[in-house]
Amino acid sequence: MTGAPPPAGSAAATGAPVLAVDGLDVHYGRRRRRRPALKGVTLSVARGETVGVIGETGSGKSTLARAVLGLVRASAGSITVGGEEVTGHGAGKWRALRRRGVVQYVFQDPLRSLDPDLTIADSLVEPLILAGVARAEALTRARAFLDRVRLAGDLLDRLPGELSGGQRQRVAVARALVTEPELVILDEPVSALDSANRVQVLEILKDLRATGVAIVMISHDLGSVAGIADRVAVLYRGELVEVGTAREVIDTPRHPYTRLLVSSAPTLHTAPADRAERDALRALLHA
Numbered sequence: 001m002t003g004a005p006p007p008a009g010s011a012a013a014t015g016a017p018v019l020a021v022d023g024l025d026v027h028y029g030r031r032r033r034r035r036p037a038l039k040g041v042t043l044s045v046a047r048g049e050t051v052g053v054i055g056e057t058g059s060g061k062s063t064l065a066r067a068v069l070g071l072v073r074a075s076a077g078s079i080t081v082g083g084e085e086v087t088g089h090g091a092g093k094w095r096a097l098r099r100r101g102v103v104q105y106v107f108q109d110p111l112r113s114l115d116p117d118l119t120i121a122d123s124l125v126e127p128l129i130l131a132g133v134a135r136a137e138a139l140t141r142a143r144a145f146l147d148r149v150r151l152a153g154d155l156l157d158r159l160p161g162e163l164s165g166g167q168r169q170r171v172a173v174a175r176a177l178v179t180e181p182e183l184v185i186l187d188e189p190v191s192a193l194d195s196a197n198r199v200q201v202l203e204i205l206k207d208l209r210a211t212g213v214a215i216v217m218i219s220h221d222l223g224s225v226a227g228i229a230d231r232v233a234v235l236y237r238g239e240l241v242e243v244g245t246a247r248e249v250i251d252t253p254r255h256p257y258t259r260l261l262v263s264s265a266p267t268l269h270t271a272p273a274d275r276a277e278r279d280a281l282r283a284l285l286h287a
């Protein structure tokens, strides 16, 4: 991090949360096909905080990420990013906000986060140049960031297709963080990785928290976020049904869906719920 004072209006300057989502509704489709994907979601992320957002497929996790990035419209509620109300922004203002690099995004599939025709060096330099950094300085920073994600500097001249899946995802993480954003949203960043790479990427994210970046990590797997998240938020059918510290959510889950998640992840606790309890919870949820 640089020693420069934070820009006026940034979360650091105002002490405001990096991200504040309040009463957010998002719908897909028009008229008779209109369906809610998020219903009254309220969640705030403090500066430097890591929040895990968990939920099953279709619960609205990616929609929440897309709404925060201005890629889908809110039909009600508000979103504040870095202290700035962004809900009413048009496409141009969203682009400008993304270009400033306040908030960055990592997809589940690293091939979507990286341009297959750009070398790793160019992939890392591009967001810095967009943010106004000179090329030589950008290259120096890119090289330093590769080290942070435990990749060797000789990868800089390669193309994404020449890297393993785990290496590519680490490059995608480096690309998102190289501009020193206030907030990074990672959408299922380890779901496509094998267990060795998964552990490595989770450890890197843990280390990167020390830079002061706030992290929103989306996962369908409570086990993947429990070790790194300060707080865990549980999405169920478009609604945020539970928010608490990872310990609270694991030890005293309140919503039946959270209880099911916890009991389905036996590594999280010493006394896994028995099968009968899991079946009862499933029956309750799908009633």
Ligand SMILES: Nc1ncnc2c1ncn2[C@@H]1O[C@H](COP(=O)(O)OP(=O)(O)O)[C@@H](O)[C@H]1O
Residues within 6 Å of the ligand: 028, 029, 036, 037, 055, 056, 057, 058, 059, 060, 061, 062, 063, 064
């Ligand atoms: N582009 C879209 N058009 C219509 N429906 C969508 C679209 N994207 C997602 N949905 C629907 O919105 C709901 C939430 O999806 P999503 O946010 O992708 O969930 P998750 O990331 O938790 O799997 C699902 O019911 C999904 O089918």
Ligand SMILES: [Mg+2]
Residues within 6 Å of the ligand: 061, 062, 063, 187
């Ligand atoms: Mg998703």
